[in-house]
Amino acid sequence: MRNARVSYEALTTLVARVFEHRGVPAKRAVVAARALCHGDLTGVTSHGLRNLTQLYLPLFAESRVEPDADLEVLADRGASVLVDANRALGLWAAGEAMDIAVERARSHGIGMVSMRNCTHFGLAGFHSARAVRHGMIGIAASNCGRQRIARPPGGSVAMLGTNPYSIAAPALPSHPFVLDMSTTVVPTGRVRAAARAGGRIPEGWLADDDGHPVTDPAAFDRGEAHLLWLGGRPEAGAYKGFGLGLMVEVLAALLAGAGLGPSAEALLGDGGPSGRDDDIGVITIAIAPDVLREPGEFRAGAEHLFGSLVRCPPVDDGSPVRYPGWLEAETARENLRLGVPLPGWLLDELARVAGEAGATVPAPMGEDA
Amino acid sequence: MRNARVSYEALTTLVARVFEHRGVPAKRAVVAARALCHGDLTGVTSHGLRNLTQLYLPLFAESRVEPDADLEVLADRGASVLVDANRALGLWAAGEAMDIAVERARSHGIGMVSMRNCTHFGLAGFHSARAVRHGMIGIAASNCGRQRIARPPGGSVAMLGTNPYSIAAPALPSHPFVLDMSTTVVPTGRVRAAARAGGRIPEGWLADDDGHPVTDPAAFDRGEAHLLWLGGRPEAGAYKGFGLGLMVEVLAALLAGAGLGPSAEALLGDGGPSGRDDDIGVITIAIAPDVLREPGEFRAGAEHLFGSLVRCPPVDDGSPVRYPGWLEAETARENLRLGVPLPGWLLDELARVAGEAGATVPAPMGEDA
Numbered sequence: 001m002r003n004a005r006v007s008y009e010a011l012t013t014l015v016a017r018v019f020e021h022r023g024v025p026a027k028r029a030v031v032a033a034r035a036l037c038h039g040d041l042t043g044v045t046s047h048g049l050r051n052l053t054q055l056y057l058p059l060f061a062e063s064r065v066e067p068d069a070d071l072e073v074l075a076d077r078g079a080s081v082l083v084d085a086n087r088a089l090g091l092w093a094a095g096e097a098m099d100i101a102v103e104r105a106r107s108h109g110i111g112m113v114s115m116r117n118c119t120h121f122g123l124a125g126f127h128s129a130r131a132v133r134h135g136m137i138g139i140a141a142s143n144c145g146r147q148r149i150a151r152p153p154g155g156s157v158a159m160l161g162t163n164p165y166s167i168a169a170p171a172l173p174s175h176p177f178v179l180d181m182s183t184t185v186v187p188t189g190r191v192r193a194a195a196r197a198g199g200r201i202p203e204g205w206l207a208d209d210d211g212h213p214v215t216d217p218a219a220f221d222r223g224e225a226h227l228l229w230l231g232g233r234p235e236a237g238a239y240k241g242f243g244l245g246l247m248v249e250v251l252a253a254l255l256a257g258a259g260l261g262p263s264a265e266a267l268l269g270d271g272g273p274s275g276r277d278d279d280i281g282v283i284t285i286a287i288a289p290d291v292l293r294e295p296g297e298f299r300a301g302a303e304h305l306f307g308s309l310v311r312c313p314p315v316d317d318g319s320p321v322r323y324p325g326w327l328e329a330e331t332a333r334e335n336l337r338l339g340v341p342l343p344g345w346l347l348d349e350l351a352r353v354a355g356e357a358g359a360t361v362p363a364p365m366g367e368d369a
Numbered sequence: 370m371r372n373a374r375v376s377y378e379a380l381t382t383l384v385a386r387v388f389e390h391r392g393v394p395a396k397r398a399v400v401a402a403r404a405l406c407h408g409d410l411t412g413v414t415s416h417g418l419r420n421l422t423q424l425y426l427p428l429f430a431e432s433r434v435e436p437d438a439d440l441e442v443l444a445d446r447g448a449s450v451l452v453d454a455n456r457a458l459g460l461w462a463a464g465e466a467m468d469i470a471v472e473r474a475r476s477h478g479i480g481m482v483s484m485r486n487c488t489h490f491g492l493a494g495f496h497s498a499r500a501v502r503h504g505m506i507g508i509a510a511s512n513c514g515r516q517r518i519a520r521p522p523g524g525s526v527a528m529l530g531t532n533p534y535s536i537a538a539p540a541l542p543s544h545p546f547v548l549d550m551s552t553t554v555v556p557t558g559r560v561r562a563a564a565r566a567g568g569r570i571p572e573g574w575l576a577d578d579d580g581h582p583v584t585d586p587a588a589f590d591r592g593e594a595h596l597l598w599l600g601g602r603p604e605a606g607a608y609k610g611f612g613l614g615l616m617v618e619v620l621a622a623l624l625a626g627a628g629l630g631p632s633a634e635a636l637l638g639d640g641g642p643s644g645r646d647d648d649i650g651v652i653t654i655a656i657a658p659d660v661l662r663e664p665g666e667f668r669a670g671a672e673h674l675f676g677s678l679v680r681c682p683p684v685d686d687g688s689p690v691r692y693p694g695w696l697e698a699e700t701a702r703e704n705l706r707l708g709v710p711l712p713g714w715l716l717d718e719l720a721r722v723a724g725e726a727g728a729t730v731p732a733p734m735g736e737d738a
Contacts, residue, residue, distance in 0.1 A: 109449025
């Protein structure tokens with residue numbers, strides 16, 4: 001097919017149908033479909049629908065996900081809850097975990113869910129932003145289970161995943177603050193997207209065994225380059241990126257008793273990526289400002305803070321100052337109106353999996369190069 | 370005086386005496402002295418005793434700190450507490466805030482203190498690590514009140530402070546995991562220490578108005594260069610460093626209703642640093658794994674995780690893999706035994722302020738070049 005824009009509603013309905021066909025209960029399938037399509041909706045295509053065939057459907061095929069597993073509460077202390085996700089679909093389970101955290105924050109000011117045995121949860125920022133609808137601050141993070149991609153500084157064996165971390169908070173109307181980041185310089189999805197596009201990547205993403213920069217993105221999957229931490233070089237803060245990766249490993253996985261990157265098994269690795277992203281650990285935290293302060297005070301402060309930021313005189317008059325989450329909100333608004341732009345190869349993939357579920361790809365709203 | 374090593378106990382006793390002389394109650398003065406000397410003890414000299422005359426004593430002289438102010442609880446929701454520090458000394462108040470969070474985590478699994486109207490709290494990692502003594506995970510962060518040092522990406526006016534963030538957790542025995550970081554590439558203290566030493570700094574710390582790298586550290590205080598975010602260049606993750614700076618602004622200051630960097634006042638700035646670090650916001654969070662899981666499980670998992678990390682085959686046999694906090698623990702152990710090394714100029718400064726408090730600098734344990 002050719003590149004085209006597809007209605008967001010029709011797209012999520014289709015993806016929900018695909019998940020349902022694999023055994024996911026209907027309501028959960030809708031939540032999971034929205035989580036997955038959020039990447040394409042907001043322009044973060046590395047974490048969007050391309051992962052349906054590359055990441056999620058293989059989980060079903062290999063029985064690594066339990067489509068209808070329920071979350072099991074292992075311990076409940078009011079403000080904090082320990083949950084076993086029983087291999088439920090992370091795209092859905094992480095949202096549930098955030099909703100429980102939000103509910104607990106309503107009475108305790110803060111709420112936390114620590115979850116083990118989860119599967120890939122997609123975009124961390126989709127889950128953290130759920131709290132913002134309730135006027136709260138949300139934090140969502142996940143390790144990569146036992147999958148190891150990045151090496152500790154000075155180490156020759158992969159030990160940690162890209163360990164995504166996200167925080168979201170109310171900011172300007174319809175434009176929440178949403179920081180959604182891998183703790184490596186970029187997630188592997190960005191490297192693979194660059195490899196697929198056939199271009200070069202900037203220095204600072206990958207290095208070879210001698211520490212020299214590698215700008216060929218395909219070198220990563222050839223095992224000739226490894227992913228660097230946020231901060232890049234030690235003198236520019238690589239230990240901070242590594243430390244943030246460890247922070248996520250501790251908060252999301254060690255706390256919950258989930259699978260860990262660094263382990264005796266990891267030491268058997270040959271330097272390249274090792275292990276599988278099973279038994280993923282997830283943490284969600286919600287903080288309710290209005291429970292601690294007069295209702296409205298926090299919201300007014302947030303508008304002052306973020307309103308001042310976007311009025312900062314720019315270096316370049318054509319490029320106003322923005323904050324994380326702004327661009328994604330603008331992109332989503334446009335794509336809701338015009339349709340979500342999808343490349344032809346992805347539409348072909350979608351047509352194939354839609355057919356298996358007895359569905360068809362929605363008619364395009366318009367074409368998009 | 371010449372460079373010398375001074376007994377840690379004698380040093381903290383002296384510094385406590387200096388704080389007491391300025392009106393700080395005796396017990397608090399001891400806590401504040403330990404917080405301040407922690408920098409020199411662990412080798413993080415940019416945040417150590419040099420700040421006594423450069424940062425803290427001026428706060429007393431200008432009546433910007435209330436030596437005997439009590440913390441005032443504005444709201445208490447069990448797991449979370451909102452506190453007005455009433456301009457108490459942050460070196461002491463942040464520890465109190467962590468102790469309250471730890472106490473709340475003991476029953477709720479998680480505890481949070483959100484604090485406004487505080488003063489500079491020194492090393493964030495000193496406060497987060499308090500939780501580790503109780504087998505807990507600790508988080509401590511602070512904005513810089515209304516002091517603005519760093520510009521948002523694409524902006525020409527300083528809007529945010531260096532916004533320190535720290536997380537600490539049990540790891541290997543006597544070697545807790547302690548990540549303590551500014552969200553800029555480096556804190557201003559590192560730039561000024563380099564300027565004082567007369568050397569060059571690596572590319573990636575400072576840039577001029579045109580975005581070109583600046584390697585003369587003195588250019589910062591001449592107003593000819595501004596501090597960059599962790600990640601440095603946009604394509605290497607500068608938006609993540611900026612986002613983490615905003616995260617701290619939101620969690621530490623916006624939540625508490627403390628002074629903010631980004632504000633109408635900030636827009637009047639000329640590009641260089643502006644505002645004062647008054648009405649600082651602080652957040653402390655403690656998470657108690659043993660409240661959610663069987664006692665000992667978390668500790669065993671932590672030893673497995675961090676024990677595997679340090680056994681990672683190193684690139685260079687002489688440089689074993691370590692994690693944030695390890696080097697500081699080793700340095701502290703050595704300095705407790707041999708004495709804390711202090712440069713002659715700092716000993717001279719100490720002698721002067723000690724004299725004002727009717728005390729003397731302890732005799733050296735040995736000389737140190």
